[in-house]
Amino acid sequence: MVNFANFWQYIAPLQTALSGDQFNATKMAVQTYKLTRLPYLHDALEPHISTQIMQLHHTKHHQAYVNNLNSALQAHAKAVEAGDIAAQVALQPVIKFNAGGHINHALFWYNLAPADLPDTKIDAAPTLAVEIDKTWGSFDNFKKAFSDVLLKIQGSGWGWLVKDGQQLRIVTTKDQDPVVGGEVPLIGVDMWEHAYYLQYLNGKAAYVENIWNVINWKTAESRFVNGREDVFEKLKALL
Ligand SMILES: [Fe+2]
Numbered sequence: 735m736v737n738f739a740n741f742w743q744y745i746a747p748l749q750t751a752l753s754g755d756q757f758n759a760t761k762m763a764v765q766t767y768k769l770t771r772l773p774y775l776h777d778a779l780e781p782h783i784s785t786q787i788m789q790l791h792h793t794k795h796h797q798a799y800v801n802n803l804n805s806a807l808q809a810h811a812k813a814v815e816a817g818d819i820a821a822q823v824a825l826q827p828v829i830k831f832n833a834g835g836h837i838n839h840a841l842f843w844y845n846l847a848p849a850d851l852p853d854t855k856i857d858a859a860p861t862l863a864v865e866i867d868k869t870w871g872s873f874d875n876f877k878k879a880f881s882d883v884l885l886k887i888q889g890s891g892w893g894w895l896v897k898d899g900q901q902l903r904i905v906t907t908k909d910q911d912p913v914v915g916g917e918v919p920l921i922g923v924d925m926w927e928h929a930y931y932l933q934y935l936n937g938k939a940a941y942v943e944n945i946w947n948v949i950n951w952k953t954a955e956s957r958f959v960n961g962r963e964d965v966f967e968k969l970k971a972l973l
Contacts, residue, residue, distance in 0.1 A: 764811045766804050769797050770840040770972045778848040782944040784933040792843070795928050799835030799910070806832060834910035838892055838922060840972045841965075845921045845957075847950035854948060859955035862920070869902045880904050880923075881942050887925045895921040897958055918962040920954045 772792060777785040806828040813821035847853045856863050856873050863873065870876035883904050884893040891908045896917035905913070913919040923945055930941035957965050 764807050766807075767800050767836060767973050769793070769800050770836075770843060772843050774846075774848055779846060779948045782849060782947045783846075783930075787930070787932050790932070791924075791928060792839075796835070796839040799832045799839065803829065803832035803836055831910050834907075834912040834914075836973055837912045837914075837969065838907075838910055838924070840969055841919055842922045842924050844972070845950050845953050846945075846948045847952075849947040851950075853950050853952035856951050859951040859958070862951070862955050862958040865902055865958070877946060881939075884923055884925055884942050885939060890926045893923045893925060894919050895954070897961075916962070918957055918965055920957045921949060 769792075772788075776788040776792065779788060806825050810822060810825045810829060813819075813825065852858055856866075866873055866876045870879055880893065880895060883906060887893060887906050889908070891906055891911075894905050894907065894913055894917075896903050896905055896913055896919055898917045902920075903917070905917070907913060913922075923942070925938075930938065934941045
């Protein structure tokens with residue numbers, strides 16, 4: 735077991751050792767993030783995702799991740815300036831959670847689209863569709879496999895279709911952990927209760943069934959074809 739009584743005995747000299755000029759010279763501007771603008775109106779995903787959910791999800795939940803991320807980054811910059819390594823470490827999970835929330839929601843909004851657009855049909859993703867058929871045998875098999883994974887998520891988290899090297903995979907992330915390994919996130923589905931509860935109550939399966947009507951396959955195709963650097967380069971403008 736870690737003896738926290740001795741913790742500062744090790745940290746204090748480390749802090750002194752790390753508080754040299756290279757750390758005092760870090761008075762740099764801290765990036766401020768902004769709420770992602772939606773590419774459609776809050777009522778555009780009706781009836782599959784209600785206007786009320788979209789308003790709250792976007793302007794309250796997503797905004798809170800942005801606000802908390804900006805506050806944590808400011809506090810982190812001050813901790814760096816003060817050479818307070820313990821405060822820096824304590825802020826890392828806060829930054830991870832809220833930055834993940836910001837990234838995940840920005841990806842999510844852009845991989846959704848109003849159901850009447852052709853972008854929501856698999857035909858809008860010809861290259862990706864071939865790979866889906868190759869991996870799961872058919873588009874319907876893929877939808878079933880993805881839906882099953884989404885419904886098995888325990889607690890809060892996300893389901894993703896990712897491109898991992900040349901392979902397609904379905905993965906989940908817990909809480910607001912983003913897909914920040916080497917994979918390319920093609921489609922993300924928010925499985926937090928705030929994404930569906932006001933409309934679907936405990937009917938999580940109905941939410942998952944209906945989300946297929948508003949998946950933006952054109953965006954998924956672009957992410958699949960252009961790759962990770964392109965996804966995150968485009969994402970920068972939305973954050
Ligand atoms: Fe969410």
